[in-house]
Amino acid sequence: MKQKHSKNRGKPYKKPTPARRNEKFSKNYSFIQRSKQMEEMRRREKIPETAIKEYEPIAELLPDVQEDVDEAGFYEQLVTGYNQVPTSHILSSKTEEPNISPPKQIKSKKKKSSDLKKLNSDFEIYNSFTKRFDFELSTENINDLVAKKNVKSIKSNWSALGSLRFEIPQLSDDTKDPESNEPKEVENSEDLQKLEVKLSICGNVKFPLSALQSELFNIVNNYQDLYYPHRTHSNAEEIRYVYCLHALNHMMKVRSLILRNNEKVSALAKSMKLSPNEISIPESFRDQGLKRMKVVFIVPFRESALKIVNIIGDLLFGNQDDQARKNSISNYDRFLGDYSGNTIYFPKTNPKPVDYEQTFSGNTDDNFKLGIRFTKKTMSLFSDMNSSDILVASPLGLRMLVTDKDNDFDFLNSIELLIIDQAELFLAQNWENLLYSLDHLHLQPQKLPDTNCQRVRTWCLSGASSFYRQTLLFASHELPEFRAVLNSKCSNYQGKVRVSNLVEHGDIRNVLTPIQQVFRRIACSNVESTFDDRFQYFVKHIVPQFSKPGFSHCMLYVPSYFDYVRIRNHFKAEMISFVQINEYTKKEKISRARDIFFHSGASVLLYSERAHFFRRTRIKGIRNLIIYQPPNFPHFYSEMINLMLESNQNPRDGFGDAMSVSVLYTKYDLLSLSNIVGSENAVKLTSGKKDSYLFSTKT
Secondary structure, eight states, X not given: OOOOOOTTTTSOOOOOOOSSOGGGOOTTSHHHHHHHHHHHHXXXXXXXXXXXXXXXXXXXXXXXXXXXXXXXXXXHHHHHSSSSOOHHHHTOOOSSOOOOOOOOOOOOHHHHHHHHHHHHHHHGGGOHHHHXXXXXXXXXXXXXXXXXXXXXXXXXXXXXXXXXXXXXXXXXXXXXXOOOSOOOOOOSHHHHHHTTOOHHHHTTSOSSOOHHHHHHHHHHTTTOEEEEOOOOTTTHHHHHHHHHHHHHHHXXXXXXXXXXXHHHHHHHHHHHTSOGGGSOOOGGGOOBOSSSOOEEEXXXXXXXXXXXXXXXXXXXXXXXXXXXXXHHEETHHHHHHHHSOOOOOOOSSSOOOHHHHHHSOSOOOOOOEEEEEEOSSOEEESOOGGGOSEEEEOHHHHHHHHHOTTSOOGGGTTOOEEEEOOHHHHHHHOHHHHHHHHXXXXXXXXXXXXXXXXXXXXXXXXXXXXXXXXXXXXXXXXXXXXXXXXXXSOOOTTOEEEEOOOOSSOGGGGOOSOOEEEEEEOOOSSGGGHHHHHHHHIIIIIGGGGGSTTOOXXXXXXSOHHHHHHHHHHHHHTTOOEEEEOTTOOHHHHHHHHHHHHTTSXXXXXXXXXXXXXXXXXXXOOOEEEESSOOSSTHHHHHHHHTTSGGGSOTTSSOTTOOEEEEEEOGGGHHHHHHHHOXXXXXXXXXXXXXXXXXXXXX
């Protein structure tokens, strides 16, 4: 369920220096140089120079392509699933691909010219995929992206998503502003085809899409990064369906493009009576990365991976019975055995909160990695990483792949779509695993790639692939850690979209205990000093209260395990009477600590946030609550204070009605405070003149 920390678990995360640096990765690296030299030697030995000079890719060399069809016809096939289909069929609402025979030869040149113009005009609305990956970033563009220069910000408001902020880099004078107006809802196959979704997928989509799904898909389909911090248990499946649809559509386009170019290369090689590996391939055929894998899903539990695979299977093959699904998806029985079941026990007496049961239903193992490969008729699970199209992994599983000494992680070099779902749960598992894995994307390969370098896109060879990666980040609430990932780990050249709705009330409205809550601001000079400043304030102003008469039954709630260990060591050094409960405490010791605390055997209970996340233990006898830092999970704030209800108190402890709640915070905790007291109040807490503020829920 959770990962134990290493020996250095008490230390905050520091970004490690990657083993190989991107900025040094260019065309003149040895593995690329050797590959090009070998290709050049073969070409000079076996191909006459006249043939090279005279060669121009023409339509006659392509199989089953008529003279009157230009390259735009292929891209119609790329987005609709079949070739040489009139526009009326492309935009029709039929869910099955018709069996259309090739068109007859057109004799009239005027008619041919008008048809080509019409085809080209129709092609303009189906070219976002092509424009994105055929665009070459200049050195100046890359410098501007790294420095975050020339970024245009546009604000908009949509009915389902709310307030949106578009941040689009202005790479050239003719850079177009994104479509920031609220899109129409997707109600049928025709609407989805207009958004460049392949027809074979449209036939299996469940229509109509909700307003939330329609707006999300319109954004992700433009290949902009997306940060959506309003995921809930009620809209979770809607969101999952959208990003699975987008990922599958992207993979099908990539696959169609490569297969079509394979046919072209084979036709060219056949005309020259050479093998495809011996010919000089034109620049226009560059359609691949250094490695095959294009999509990575990072999710917390195996249950999430199970849902993703089933949704992709439904979109690819439609609704099937068990036997048909096993035929369409290889190793499906093994997959069900490994990724289903193992639901933890939920007690009927003293039940856990509803959100706890929703989070931990299904298989909650957090150590897994699953490779998925698409073939002509099937989807293969448990495929080798180097031959997989999609990877579904947990942060821990992905980190183990990166740190595996027996195997390389070159398959992470050419990722074009990264999807991070339920990001808030990674904080309770180990946030460092996610950061470490993200630092090892798009690095120089350790081994010479199997891909023909003549087919590799030039921006991938030059080490600029990170600027062509789209990242989708979904979380249940705003936190600085999530924004940091979006700002420091994502460099999509097409910009990003951030959903930024203000929190109106916050979790404080769920507090039932009639009690005053004091928020104490700690002065900090910079972000790096917050750990030390908070600890020094705690030692100087809070710890002395423990020795005062009448101050007992105090729970100290600590979100960060680094702070937890530091405080525990200080308590031991100062001989302070305390008991502790953390995520590693055994059940027997938890029961003993609760009993000692309830019966006044120890004045302080040191309690970690991760212990509460994984167990939701009901602590009784709390008279004084000190929250060392605003919780990472907002609803834990009300849960902690509601444990102080009179029904949970020890009537024989002799303290009567004396109770208190103190929350320590800094100005850098603005987002966490917004989740608790609302955005407007959080601004007052962080920027007001006072150092302490009082909120009361007394009637």
